[in-house]
Amino acid sequence: MIRSLPRSPSYNRAFTLFITLYFLFLFAPLLVTCVLAFNNSDFPALPWYGFTLDWFLSAGPERVGIFQDADNLRAIRISFQTALWVSLLSVTVGVCAAFLFEQENFIGKELLYYLMLAPLVIPGVILGISILLGANTVGSYFDEVWGWDFDLFRPSFWLVVFGQFSFITTFVTLVVSARLRTFDRSLEEAALNLGATRLEVIRLITLPFLRSAVIGAGAVAFLMSFENFNTTLFLVGSQPTLPINLYLQVRDGSTPVINAVSLLLILGSAVLAVINLYFDRRREEKG
Amino acid sequence: MRGRALFWLFITPVLLWLLLLILLPHLDLLLLSFRNREGWTLDNYRTFFYEPVYWLTFVRTALYSIITTFLTLCLALPVAFYITKLARPGMRGLLVVLLLLPFWVSELVRVYGWMILLRESGGLNYLLLKLGILHQPVEMLYRDATMIMGLVYTSMLFMVVPLVSTMEGLDDSLIEAACDLGAGRLTIWWTIIIPHCKPGITSGSIVVFMLVLGNYLTPNLMGGKNSLWFTEQIYNQFIASFNWNQGAAFGFLLLALSSAIIWLGLKITGQRLGEVAR
Numbered sequence: 001m002i003r004s005l006p007r008s009p010s011y012n013r014a015f016t017l018f019i020t021l022y023f024l025f026l027f028a029p030l031l032v033t034c035v036l037a038f039n040n041s042d043f044p045a046l047p048w049y050g051f052t053l054d055w056f057l058s059a060g061p062e063r064v065g066i067f068q069d070a071d072n073l074r075a076i077r078i079s080f081q082t083a084l085w086v087s088l089l090s091v092t093v094g095v096c097a098a099f100l101f102e103q104e105n106f107i108g109k110e111l112l113y114y115l116m117l118a119p120l121v122i123p124g125v126i127l128g129i130s131i132l133l134g135a136n137t138v139g140s141y142f143d144e145v146w147g148w149d150f151d152l153f154r155p156s157f158w159l160v161v162f163g164q165f166s167f168i169t170t171f172v173t174l175v176v177s178a179r180l181r182t183f184d185r186s187l188e189e190a191a192l193n194l195g196a197t198r199l200e201v202i203r204l205i206t207l208p209f210l211r212s213a214v215i216g217a218g219a220v221a222f223l224m225s226f227e228n229f230n231t232t233l234f235l236v237g238s239q240p241t242l243p244i245n246l247y248l249q250v251r252d253g254s255t256p257v258i259n260a261v262s263l264l265l266i267l268g269s270a271v272l273a274v275i276n277l278y279f280d281r282r283r284e285e286k287g
Numbered sequence: 288m289r290g291r292a293l294f295w296l297f298i299t300p301v302l303l304w305l306l307l308l309i310l311l312p313h314l315d316l317l318l319l320s321f322r323n324r325e326g327w328t329l330d331n332y333r334t335f336f337y338e339p340v341y342w343l344t345f346v347r348t349a350l351y352s353i354i355t356t357f358l359t360l361c362l363a364l365p366v367a368f369y370i371t372k373l374a375r376p377g378m379r380g381l382l383v384v385l386l387l388l389p390f391w392v393s394e395l396v397r398v399y400g401w402m403i404l405l406r407e408s409g410g411l412n413y414l415l416l417k418l419g420i421l422h423q424p425v426e427m428l429y430r431d432a433t434m435i436m437g438l439v440y441t442s443m444l445f446m447v448v449p450l451v452s453t454m455e456g457l458d459d460s461l462i463e464a465a466c467d468l469g470a471g472r473l474t475i476w477w478t479i480i481i482p483h484c485k486p487g488i489t490s491g492s493i494v495v496f497m498l499v500l501g502n503y504l505t506p507n508l509m510g511g512k513n514s515l516w517f518t519e520q521i522y523n524q525f526i527a528s529f530n531w532n533q534g535a536a537f538g539f540l541l542l543a544l545s546s547a548i549i550w551l552g553l554k555i556t557g558q559r560l561g562e563v564a565r
Contacts, residue, residue, distance in 0.1 A: 001372075001462055001466055001472060001475060002372040002373060002459055002462050002463075003372060003373060003375075003459070004459055004463060005462070005463060005466055015365075015369055015373060018365060018369070019366070019369050022362075022366055023385060025440070026385075026386070026389050026440075026443075027389060028400070028404060029397055029399075029400025029401045029403075029404055029440075030389055030392060030396070030397065030400055032400055032403060032404050032410050033396065033399060033400040033403065036403060036410075043408065044403045045403065045408045045409060045410070045413070046409075046410050046413040046414075047413065092300070093300045093301060093304050096296070096297045096298075096300050096301055097297070097300075097301045097304075099297050100294075100297040100298055100301055104294055104297060104298075106294070106298070112301070112302075112305065115305045115309060115310065116301070116305060118309055119309065120494075121493075121497055121545065121546065121549050122309075122313075122542065122545075123497060123498075123500060123501020123518075123541060123542070123545055124501055125501050125503055125518045125521060125522075125538070125541075126313075126316075126501065126538050126541060126542045127312075129316065129521065129525060129534060129535070129538045130312035130313050130315065130316045130538070131308060131312045132525075133312065133315050133316055133319055133531065133535060134311055134312030134315045134316075135312075136531075137315050137319075162308060163308075165304075165308070166304065166308035166309060169304060198293050199293065202293075223391065226393075227392075227393035227394065227395075229393075229394060229395060229503070229504055230501060230502070230503055230504075230518075233503065233522070234522075234525060234526075243393055243395050246395050246396075246399075247395055247504065247508075250395070250399055250402070250508060251507075251508070254399070254402075254403070258399060259403075262396040262399060262400070265392060265393055265396050266392050266396065269391035269392045269393070270388065270391065272391065273387070273388060273391040277384065
């Protein structure tokens, strides 16, 4: 049944076969996508017509590679900017929230804690429409009462940033809180006894302790933002992020350029995954 | 004094975040769902119950989400079991990394991968034709079964990870003892492994159910014209018909359904959201 017990060969074989098939199931779509990015064909399909880099480099007119494709490049740039802002904001607020929930006591703490967990159970689509509606209500209020007109309250770059920030911060809070819980508070007390102010204690002792957790959470926040679709779908204005832009292309028919973009995305996520894993390991080694 | 200042430094951004971006928008969603151009009304909810296409889609989405969650659980249990109890200890780390890797990639890329594999001119058809198993290409995309497979695929991770971590805590000697006393495999699964994994099963199922229910990409791209998903109805109201009040009512119904099922799941297994989140 398990490692330490005798098992029949057929049991072992069946389980090995099952796991092999499972990993094939996991990786097949990604492998096919990557391989077909190099196929010398106008469609992302087999048969194999030979190796080409056209879908990365070609400048047209028949084939436009991703590095020449102004539309997709712009979407990549917008996604980068969005993800940068979202990870910056969510890490800042998430660290504040972790300190608040782990180290402070106040009336209504439990209620606020549950409100902080709420984004975990609100479907992303609902979060998107709620923020769209809320922003619209506020926007039309400003417009009617004071005659002010803000772009912020219409589907736009910043609305996407705030929409993604609203749920990604919860994940950052949970990761940083988990780390903060393992912190030995006597270190803080020692520093306070020696005359440090609380702000100095946080800056010199607690934050360095949290560093690897914060960097890891920041990387995950970046990736979650970069890849978000459900919430972004309702908030996006004239500046589509990469997932939205790709979705529109996939829906209306596909060319191997999408495979090329996907390949880049897969490589990018793999790099981030490895960075995150590295920091996880270091965190574990340090205790 | 200094301590108080710090407290306000922490709580201000958190309150701004939770009030302005979570609480108020959802209250606004609720209020708008009871309004139309003339004023307060129940019409938006009446439309939902009188138009079969809406409530049928709703029921369908709920049922398919439950089926998907169950299938994901059935697939994830043996995977977690293999990794924690059968794989050589040296292989464990590698297998877990491999398990997580695909989920770092955008859902869109994964769904796109399935599309080019399964469609009529896709990779799988090409392979089956070459092998002589099929004589004519078959459209495998745009079917309910394919859509469910896609949903299982995209939400797998959120089931496997909690299962692996709870199964790790299961003492091998319990299984050994049961085996010595003559218990069969099914008995061991049913009386030892599954009860032990209950917390992992609960948190995994809740997250998977919620993600599947609120998914838009996979049903939209892999399901056919007839496999409407409730999120697509919401999208149509917002983007195509521009009837935001109707869309708000639909959104609120979906939110109510997902909260109800999550609440029920927690009640049945006697757990609390705060614990599951950890």
